[in-house]
Amino acid sequence: MQVTQRRSLSAVDERRESRRQSLLDAALELFATRGYLASPIEDLCRAAHVSTKSFYGIYESREQCYLDLxxxxxxxxxxxxxxxxxxxxxxxxxxxxxRLLTTFARLMGGDPRVATVLFGRGTATTFAVEAERRANRRRTADLIALIWSLSQVTQEQADGIATGVVGGLFDIVADWVAGSDELEVLDPAVLERRLIAFYQAVTAGIRIGKENLS
Incomplete structure (x- = not known):
C-alpha cells in the first residue's frame, strides 16, 4: 500500500508541475503581449487550460505567478x-x-517576450518584484565582476562598477522593448549593437582609469 501511495503522490506532483509550467508559459505570452495589468488570472487559466481552482492550488496571487516566471x-x-x-x-x-555580452544580447533579442516580461510592459511593479529584480542585478554583476577582477580592476572596484553597468544594460533592453508594441518587429541586431557600444565605452573608461592610477 505504501508503494501505491508513493506512486500516487508522485503522479499528483507531476500533474501539479505540469499545470505550473503551463501557467508560466501562458503568463510569458500574455504578460508580454497584453501587459501584466491587462492579464487577469482567469485569462491566464484559460490560456493554460488550467482551472482557477488549480491556479490557487499553486499560487496565492498573480504576483506570485509573475515572480515564479x-x-x-x-x-x-x-x-x-x-x-x-x-x-x-x-x-x-x-x-x-x-562572449558574456553577446550571449545576453542574443537571449534578449531572440525572444523579445522575455525582455518585455523582465524589463518592459509585461513587468509587475511591487515591492517583492523590485527586491527580486535587485537580487538578479547583483547576481549578474557578480559574473561581470569576476571577469573584471582577473585583470582590469580590483575586486572592490569591480563590485561597485559592475552593479552600475548591469543597470545600464538592463535600461538599454527596456528602451529597446519600449520602441514598439509589436514584438515581432523589434530588431535583435539593434539591441546587440547598443549593448556592445555601451559596454565598450564603459570598459574603455575602466582601462583609462587604471592606467592613470598605475
Missing amino acids: MRRTTEHLLETMTAAVVAEGFDDVAAAER
Missing part, C-alpha cells in the same frame, strides 16, 4: 551566460567579456 526566466539566462563564459575560458578576458 521571473525566477524561471532568470535562472535560464544566468545558467546560459555562465556556461558561455566558462566555455570561452578566462585566458583572454576581452573574449570572455564579449
